Amino acid sequence: MKRLAFYSFLAVVLMFSASGFSLTVPKGNRPVKNIILMIGDGMGTSAVYAGYTLNHGHLNLERIRNIGFSKTYSTAYVTDSGAGGTAISTGNKTYNGAIGVDSTGKPAETILEWAEEYGKATGLVATCAITHATPASFISHQASRSDYELIALDFLKTDIDVFIGGGRNHFAKRKDGVDLTQKLKEKGYSLAYTMDELRNVKKGPVAALLDTVHPVKWLEGRGNMLTESVNEAIRLLSSDKDGFFMMVEGSQIDWGGHDNNINYLATEMVDFDKAVGAALDFAMKDGETLVVITADHDTGGLGLNGGSFETGEIKAGFTGTNHTGVMVPVFAFGPQSEMFSGFQENTDLFFKMMNAFGFEVKRK
Ligand code: MG
Ligand code: ZN
Numbered sequence: 415m416k417r418l419a420f421y422s423f424l425a426v427v428l429m430f431s432a433s434g435f436s437l438t439v440p441k442g443n444r445p446v447k448n449i450i451l452m453i454g455d456g457m458g459t460s461a462v463y464a465g466y467t468l469n470h471g472h473l474n475l476e477r478i479r480n481i482g483f484s485k486t487y488s489t490a491y492v493t494d495s496g497a498g499g500t501a502i503s504t505g506n507k508t509y510n511g512a513i514g515v516d517s518t519g520k521p522a523e524t525i526l527e528w529a530e531e532y533g534k535a536t537g538l539v540a541t542c543a544i545t546h547a548t549p550a551s552f553i554s555h556q557a558s559r560s561d562y563e564l565i566a567l568d569f570l571k572t573d574i575d576v577f578i579g580g581g582r583n584h585f586a587k588r589k590d591g592v593d594l595t596q597k598l599k600e601k602g603y604s605l606a607y608t609m610d611e612l613r614n615v616k617k618g619p620v621a622a623l624l625d626t627v628h629p630v631k632w633l634e635g636r637g638n639m640l641t642e643s644v645n646e647a648i649r650l651l652s653s654d655k656d657g658f659f660m661m662v663e664g665s666q667i668d669w670g671g672h673d674n675n676i677n678y679l680a681t682e683m684v685d686f687d688k689a690v691g692a693a694l695d696f697a698m699k700d701g702e703t704l705v706v707i708t709a710d711h712d713t714g715g716l717g718l719n720g721g722s723f724e725t726g727e728i729k730a731g732f733t734g735t736n737h738t739g740v741m742v743p744v745f746a747f748g749p750q751s752e753m754f755s756g757f758q759e760n761t762d763l764f765f766k767m768m769n770a771f772g773f774e775v776k777r778k
Contacts, residue, residue, distance in 0.1 A: 445772030446749045447657035447702035448534075450648075450693045451525075451763075453502070454686050455495055455548055456668025456679075458712025458742055464676060464728055465683030471723040473684075474691035475707065480751040483741040484760045486711045489517050492739045495668065496559040498710030498760065499551030503661075505764035513547065513565065514555040521555035525764055527572065528773050529659035535575040535618065535651045536658060539643045541636065541685075542628045542665035543581030544569075548710060552661050563588050570597055575618040575658075576650050578643040580625035582607070587626075595621070609642055618650045631666060632685045633678060640664065640689045648696050657702070659771075662689060668737075671713030676730035679716070697748045704750055704770050708763065709742035 454461065466473050487507070488497035494510040501507055504514060504522035516522045526536045540549045545566050547559040554568035566584040569577065585594040595605055598621050606612040606622040622643070630636050644662055651658035664686025670679025690707055697703040715733030744763070746754035750770040754763070768775055 443750065446704040446770045448652070448700065448704070449525075449529075449659050449767055449771065450662065450697065450703060450705045451502070451660070451767065452662045452664070452686075452690060452693060452705065452707040453499070453548055454664040454667050454683065454707070454709045456671045456711065456713030456737070457664065457683065457686070457709035458716065458738070458740060460716040460718055461667055461671065461679060461683050461709075461712070462743060463718055464680040464716065464730070465687055467718070467721045467723060467728050468680040468726045469684045469687070470726055473687045474694060475687055475745055477691075477694055478707070478745040478747045478751075480746045480755045482744040482746075482755040483757050484708055484744050484763065485741050485758070486709075486760050487739060492737050493711050493760075494559075494737065495547040495710050496551060499548045501760040502708070502710065502763045503552045505761045505768075507759075507761055511559050512557070513550045513559050513561075514553070515557060519557055524552050525767055526552045526574070526659055526661065528768065529771065530573055532771070532773055533656040534658050534771075535654035535656070536573075537576035537647045537651050537660035538574065538579070539577070539640070539647050539660065540579040540663040540665050541640050541682075542579060542663070543584060543625075544577050544579035544623070545581040545584045546579075546628075546665065548663045548665060549577075549579060549661065563590070566594055569621075570594060570601070573619070575654070576620050576622075576647045576660075578612065578622040578624065578647060580623065580628045582623035583626045585621075585623060595623070609639065612643070612646050615646075615650070617653065620650060622646075628665075631669075631678060632681045636685070638688070640685055641692050644689045644692045648693075652696075652700075662693070664689065667709075668713045671716065671732070672735050674714060674730075674732040674735060676716075676728050679714070680728060694747055702749065704746065704748040704767075706751075706754060706763065706767065707745040707747075708760075710760070711737045712740045712742055713737050715740075
């Protein structure tokens with residue numbers, strides 16, 4: 415939580431020569447205090463509708479009025495989650511497999527790191543190892559997404575206030591023999607290995623490493639871990655008077671898509687939507703929180719060939735077991751959410767969030 419500068423209430427004009435992109439916050443627009451960014455990994459529009467069907471014709475996402483589309487291509491036509499996450503976290507289209515680095519391999523500052531510099535509290539929540547591509551791309555700078563132990567080391571280089579997910583082995587059972595959970599304690603972190611332990615943490619910083627690698631599927635008993643984690647993270651982060659940035663990932667929608675398993679995919683979608691509901695409830699009460707919900711890419715090329723809202727049954731077809739190139743939805747709620755409607759690049763999401771926070775991008 416370094417404090418470099420405080421935002422002004424004046425018009426903020428951000429020019430981005432690198433991307434040729436420019437945005438203006440209209441005069442008098444007060445910067446938002448908090449941003450909750452939620453990424454459904456692999457959450458294409460048909461994944462959303464599969465969840466809607468399984469949940470008998472209801473989703474919390476329907477509470478949102480400002481909706482757009484994101485073009486997810488990386489330097490390749492079809493992105494992976496490393497490049498997809500890095501596009502949203504840093505505003506750079508990069509190569510597949512990249513974590514927080516641009517297409518030349520140079521580290522690019524992430525929105526989470528910007529938030530930290532501006533004195534905000536920061537958090538990451540995921541239903542996979544916290545070192546996995548999507549959360550990693552917000553906090554780490556590595557050439558390859560598969561270097562989990564290097565990614566874990568990068569967590570120690572930041573002052574992130576709350577992180578919740580799996581991945582305990584990447585911190586505590588490492589090839590180099592270093593126990594990073596010990597290092598975290600030395601830095602003042604509370605360590606939590608169960609949801610009960612997390613609930614008992616009075617204040618941050620906290621590292622909640624709830625599984626050795628990945629939390630199990632919702633179908634296999636993960637329960638309410640994601641929504642509870644979001645609520646605990648909000649409880650801990652919202653005590654910072656400067657506000658917070660948090661990224662929440664519904665990680666396993668994607669894995670249901672890779673498996674061409676509609677039941678896996680749709681249950682993960684409904685679980686993610688519950689967490690969306692928790693974030694929206696907070697944002698409605700708070701009034702100074704922008705919630706942005708999107709996907710890094712579609713997975714599986716899911717088609718819904720039939721179904722029933724009554725029984726929740728879905729007749730699914732998939733075009734393959736990999737990601738696809740189609741655009742994905744962007745839902746935005748709260749102050750400055752209008753900015754996120756329309757057809758946009760995934761990289762625009764970074765600049766729009768920076769703009770909503772009133773942060774000035776200083777290109778190095
Ligand atoms: Mg992911
Ligand atoms: Zn995937």
